[in-house]
Amino acid sequence: MKIGVLGSGDVAQTLAAGFIKHGHQVMLGTRDAAKLEKWRQANPKTQVGSSKDAAAFGEAVMLAVKGSVAADVLRTAGAGIDGKLVMDACNPIANAPPANGVLKFFTTLDDSLMERLQRDFPKARLVKVFNSVGAPRMVNPQYKAGKPTMFICGNDDGAKKVVGGILDQFGWETADMGKAEAARAIEPLCMLWCIPGFSKNEWTHAFKLLHE
Numbered sequence: 395m396k397i398g399v400l401g402s403g404d405v406a407q408t409l410a411a412g413f414i415k416h417g418h419q420v421m422l423g424t425r426d427a428a429k430l431e432k433w434r435q436a437n438p439k440t441q442v443g444s445s446k447d448a449a450a451f452g453e454a455v456m457l458a459v460k461g462s463v464a465a466d467v468l469r470t471a472g473a474g475i476d477g478k479l480v481m482d483a484c485n486p487i488a489n490a491p492p493a494n495g496v497l498k499f500f501t502t503l504d505d506s507l508m509e510r511l512q513r514d515f516p517k518a519r520l521v522k523v524f525n526s527v528g529a530p531r532m533v534n535p536q537y538k539a540g541k542p543t544m545f546i547c548g549n550d551d552g553a554k555k556v557v558g559g560i561l562d563q564f565g566w567e568t569a570d571m572g573k574a575e576a577a578r579a580i581e582p583l584c585m586l587w588c589i590p591g592f593s594k595n596e597w598t599h600a601f602k603l604l605h606e
């Protein structure tokens with residue numbers, strides 16, 4: 395697939411490299427292409443452009459920007475996201491320090507970031523994914539206990555099926571939690587995931603859902 399990755403940070407770079415590794419084509423979208431020049435040289439198969447360029451390039455879009463600017467970035471992408479799968483890795487982290495290792499969010503338990511984005515961009519087919527693990531373990535993580543679980547949600551079953559295929563490639567077991575409202579539960583997994591990091595400097599874990 396051709397995937398437009400909106401973002402330039404650790405998540406955007408890690409996922410872009412993962413998409414390339416698994417045979418996809420990638421364009422990263424940023425306000426400042428110059429800062430990705432070194433990275434592009436190290437990853438010569440990757441293109442870099444604006445958010446609008448990257449969204450237009452992609453058959454699917456990967457949103458990996460600071461949660462507080464996610465809507466602004468999608469607005470910049472314009473009609474390039476219409477009708478497309480938009481994978482959303484963003485967490486709604488507030489501009490405030492964690493309390494005893496617990497991050498603060500700017501959303502509520504009755505209104506997640508992904509629901510807000512889906513309301514603002516009704517033509518996009520949003521799927522929450524990759525928000526509940528650290529960037530270094532997003533692509534083919536190795537655990538003795540086997541594949542970790544990636545929790546996803548979104549209103550469009552076809553879009554979630556595509557994401558399930560990508561998660562298979564990236565070495566994850568997919569747990570589909572349902573419609574967009576499930577992001578109210580999936581986004582706070584980021585808070586839970588970060589607690590051992592802030593309190594004990596442990597950042598290598600991932601979640602696994604056990605079934606009988």
Ligand SMILES: NC(=O)c1ccc[n+]([C@@H]2O[C@H](COP(=O)([O-])OP(=O)(O)OC[C@H]3O[C@@H](n4cnc5c(N)ncnc54)[C@H](OP(=O)(O)O)[C@@H]3O)[C@@H](O)[C@H]2O)c1
Nearest residue numbers: 401402403404405424425458459460461484485525528529
């Ligand atoms: N880091 C992790 O391990 C991790 C794990 C799971 C989920 N997440 C989530 O994934 C997302 C990306 O995380 P990250 O750590 O890679 O990067 P980040 O530092 O949270 O965000 C960097 C990105 O945000 C964009 N940005 C920042 N301010 C902006 C503004 N005012 N207007 C437009 N764009 C702006 C930057 O765009 P430019 O390229 O234009 O500068 C850049 O692409 C976040 O929502 C984060 O919560 C992170």
